[in-house]
Amino acid sequence: MQSLGAQYDNISKLGRVAEEDQALNTHEEFLNVRLNRLDWQRLKQVEAALDRLKAGDYGMCEHCEEPIPVKRLQAIPWAKYCVPCQERIQEQEQHEESEPATTGSW
Ligand SMILES: [Zn+2]
Structure with missing residues (x-):
């Protein structure tokens, strides 16, 4: 804070x-x-x-409900997801964001 x-x-x-x-x-x-x-x-x-x-x-992944590693929580105390879930979610978000822009620019 x-x-x-x-x-x-x-x-x-x-x-x-x-x-x-x-x-x-x-x-x-x-x-x-x-x-x-x-x-x-x-x-x-x-x-x-x-x-x-x-x-x-606290410290449980909201997606797969596995405990988030302590090292990750020390780096990002507000982490909602474990690393694999976070990466998957970010990839999906980026994909969703980039798709309309790609079709628009070409
Ligand atoms: Zn997870």
Whole structure:
């Protein structure tokens, strides 16, 4: 939670820079929206992890219900899935995202 607070500080600084430099405004705004969205997702992930901690099923993969390795939880304490499940889900998401763009650009 502390590191999240620090990130919000950085974002508010970025916002001020964007106000001063109009030429970079659109790009900075785009970055801010993206950063805010990522932070919001991270916050939701942390909250969900805290809920799982309360419910007593923290550290279990939500997909295959196997325990998530401790090393992974140390690196990503809010991890919802074990590595193989996470990779599978990300691949599916990327596939779903890239498909319309590919057909559109050709
Ligand atoms: Zn899994």
